[in-house]
Amino acid sequence: MRIGELATHSGLSREALRFYERIGLLRARRLPNGYRDYPPQSLALLRLVRQAQGLGFSLAEVRQALQEGGSAEDVGAWLQAKLGETEARLADLQGLRQQLLELTQNPCPLTCSN
Template identity: 50%
Template sequence: MYIGKLAQLCGVSTKTIRHYEQIGLLPPAARHGSYRVYRQQDLALVRLIKQSQQLGFSLRDIRQALSHSNQGIPWQVVNQLISDKLQHIADDIAVLEQKRLLLQQHQAAILACLADNPACPPPLT
């Protein structure tokens, strides 16, 4: 399949496909004249890259995980990347929980103030 079809099937642009090739995430496509010709495994790889990005992995992380692909999948590397991502998500959730709690406290103060006096501006500390 040509680059346009690959891009369409993966939901990315042709520019993205070329970028993946340029940075070594996608092996260079075979050529048929001046056209790049991609295989089914290229389709699977681009979909994997896109899904990994949607999960929050950077292209650098993905390249690190795929760098040993000719020797098989480096499961230790992949596992460490997943562990790091899970910790990052847990940290983000903790920060969001703190923000939610603070907003709930402000909302409770506002509602209490409004119940006593509709014109009362409660302090936000």
């Protein structure tokens, strides 16, 4: 499928698709006229990339995971690592929340001296 068709079906811009190709997430063969021709599985790949981004994975992480294979064990380890990072961030945010709550108990928490 050509780039315009893939853009339409994926909801991504042509520029985004070219960017994904430049960074190695997406591959296309060139037709004799120079047009890009994407294989049918490109749409499923793009859905996977968008889902992974929605889960907090960077494009670099997605690219690395795709290059390393993709066995069930690999995907499980990848998801487990992201879960650990997420839990650590949540703990940090809960600590920040507690500090903010404590500061709001003081009528002028940052400017008044007690």
